[in-house]
Amino acid sequence: MTVVASKAEQGHYLTQLIADQAHWLADADGAQGEGTAPDPHQLLDAALAACTAITVRMYAERKGMALQDVVVTIRHKEEGGVYQMERQLQFIGDLTEQERARLTEIAGKCPVHKTLSGRFEITTQAQ
Known part of the structure; x- marks a missing residue:
């Protein structure tokens, strides 16, 4: 997947982001x-929140669980050079404690969680 960022038509630091057919904005913090748009750290937090919600809903649907919704809240702070993310899950629906525990475990298996928890490298090329 490729995401392209460039200056938006309006706003000093407002930036347009394009990935295939999806278009959205980001701004400086x-x-x-x-x-008027999320800053880059909010976008990072949003990626984890969205991936978690989608992964949990997909799993619950496949397993026939009575999950009506999952509300994912991400908070972050930087301390001592470490970016710390806190994820809170609120399961809505008639679920057993065992199902809630399993869905909490599944939240840790979303692809963005795995990426952020693992090792990755960034290479840069300039033209």
Whole structure:
């Protein structure tokens, strides 16, 4: 998959992002941004939240669980050079404690969680 970022038509740091048919915006954080789009750290948090929600819903559906929704909340902080993410899950539906425990375990198996927990490298090429 390829994501392309470039200056948006409006806004000082507002940035358009394009991946295939999907288009969305990002902005600088804090006082430098306009507050009309998520900043890069919020996008990172959103990737984990979305992947978790999708993975949990797909699993529950395959297993016939009575999950109506899962609300995923991500909070982050940086401390001592470490980016710390806290994930909270709220399962909505008539689920047993065993099902809730299994869905919590499945949350840790979403692809973005695996990526963020593993080793990865970034290479840069300039033109």
